[in-house]
Amino acid sequence: MNAPLGVAVAGLGTVGCGTIAILEGRKELLAARCGRALEVVAVSARRADKERPVPVARYRWHDDPVSLAAAADVDVVVELIGGEDGPALALTRAALEAGKPVVTANKALLAHRGGELARLAEANGVVLAYEAAVAGGIPIVKALRDGLVGNRVERVVGILNGTCNYILTTMREHGRAFADVLAEAQALGYAEAEPSLDVDGHDAAHKLALLAAIACGTEPTFDALHIEGIRAIAPIDIAFAEELGYRIKLLGIARRTSHGIEQRVHPCMIPRSAPLAEIEGVFNAVQVHGDAVGTTLHVGPGAGAAPTGSAVVADLCDLARGFRAPAFGVPAAMLQAGEPAPMSAHEGAYYLRLMVDDRPGVLADVAACLRDAGVSVESMIQRHRATTDQPVPIVMTTHATTEAAFDGALAAIGALACVREPPRMLRIETL
């Protein structure tokens, strides 16, 4: 049995305590599996005196997390502070510069600075690992980087934010409005008091940036991603999706196209028969299409103390066993600039909902806009309500077209006098 691996944990929130609980509760099993013990030697957090679900007083306390990197008995730093800069960045840099590997669950940090940190890790000959940063307990980083290493990945599609998936599932099952379900999710602790990171798609985009990097060998570039959240999803669109045989999901998609690599997070309509359509509630799921393996699907809990702790511990065991792989699957110097394909070049089918005056000629006007933009209609639902002067919905799905063409049609339609609300559109993904 080799010497123990000295572990420092910075950040003692949900994931930090979940990680420590596993390391202590499965000490002997992990030592057997790794050929050496994993020993927490030091911790750091904002407050020492806070009540926590695991006893942390037994470990050496550092007020300054960055000082963990310099401690002689620390072999690996676990960064669970969070945030794309500040102490998380300072600690990660300090540890890598000190020649110590870093295990992190910090998707924001890596989505913004993954390339820089991967280069720093390589320059210092150490590992930068982040299984816990993507899809919680699902070992998807290892699946893509190691298990499917023999593949050129053509497409990765994921349900990457459990809060959004829970909200969309609940809206569909009970026909409720977004704001109503969000408020309830906040009361239940499924959503944060400041929900923007989740419901505006940023959290999913952080994770997608990392998946795209591993899958396609591009530097993570959060700022270049196309990101839309779920605030604008209305119950009427969920109902029409059901009627048309689809379900609405917030997806993160990285896809190789002839125009480059698409990297986008937005609500999608997907066929109800698609495996991802079955993923409900707070679960996460990632579907990978590789040139050799074909399609694989990976499902599991996307958050929580124990599932995310499970992922942190997996990275620690890799280190204890001496495993080394480049952070994003290829040496950092080989990562391509993360210039995604422009959304205007995106090709796909679209869902369009208009609220229009219920009078003759409206459909002809709308159809002319689509025709003029070269967009072909696949199906249509129109319902008249002759007894009221309220606007009525017209719903269409299109055949595959470019986003540029569709945007042109949308602008023209939105300018029609008979169209009473801004048109709503959703991209249709066949997966």
Next chain:
Amino acid sequence: MNAPLGVAVAGLGTVGCGTIAILEGRKELLAARCGRALEVVAVSARRADKERPVPVARYRWHDDPVSLAAAADVDVVVELIGGEDGPALALTRAALEAGKPVVTANKALLAHRGGELARLAEANGVVLAYEAAVAGGIPIVKALRDGLVGNRVERVVGILNGTCNYILTTMREHGRAFADVLAEAQALGYAEAEPSLDVDGHDAAHKLALLAAIACGTEPTFDALHIEGIRAIAPIDIAFAEELGYRIKLLGIARRTSHGIEQRVHPCMIPRSAPLAEIEGVFNAVQVHGDAVGTTLHVGPGAGAAPTGSAVVADLCDLARGFRAPAFGVPAAMLQAGEPAPMSAHEGAYYLRLMVDDRPGVLADVAACLRDAGVSVESMIQRHRATTDQPVPIVMTTHATTEAAFDGALAAIGALACVREPPRMLRIETL
């Protein structure tokens, strides 16, 4: 960049050629990902002159596969010969004894001799890897051994044989009989001319023995497994399963219980809402329940040249990157004897179908047998056909009971004069 990894491939069938196709077709990408090239240097198969989908004449040919182990330029041996003994065993032993790692897709070899070979590998300080032996392209060995290493796995449940899943799916979708669908599957190349390995559950059991070993730290012990195939599944049972809200799947199950670790392969009724119920056709799927992560699901193609080659290449890349983990997750000396829990101690619900005389009193007789065995009925379907003297079906599902109690009831029921065919039973798994 380090020196290339010299690879010898023994066995040039579907998987062998699929592996070589990936190694040659993605040579630069793999070298970048691994930090060194993977170079096929020698091959062996029964016939040198056979037409193959990849050109193998460029590699050194060995008539005797075992001689690959002794070649100085061979750093790793890929064993794709198959079979639980013979040249596959001889080559594996020779390579490990020569201090060379072995990558194999040979589930039969490892299910019978995994403990012995793991010990041999460890004694010689080399890796024995077998991602391709379980569930084809799904990287489930790595998921269990590395990605979920922080978990005590409570349960692994898998659809592990694509042929059986295809047959059951087709029987259900078209209401056809087993023999009929099997014959068609054979004609289409989805089933072997000698189908026993698949349809009698042995192939799934080989894979389950390996999953159980990694998940529970037990020596693989094929001979101790409870194995039933799908030959006895009748369309009427598939139809009743649907009516009751279930689907019939051939599952491999390893589960910790208070009586020991269950290891069993048999057809099961599972709720239609269970994720595994959605896995249709030739796909494989493995559901893992770990104490930290909760439930994860891993789905993908279970066979085929490219998917299985993808798994072989993953093991080769692990070796090229210098990754070392014990074959079954813990050192071989720590593997527990693979003594599964006795099936008589199994606790669960059951489906029971009887073909009985259509006359008064029959149900009372059957009910008395169940009562006397302490088995409680959950639901029942009985249909009379007053116009014929053909036997009619009685279908029941029970509440949870022990297999010993249920077997007792079954024996008593089978002995009733009114019961015209041997009773049919299926275990119900709630997953």
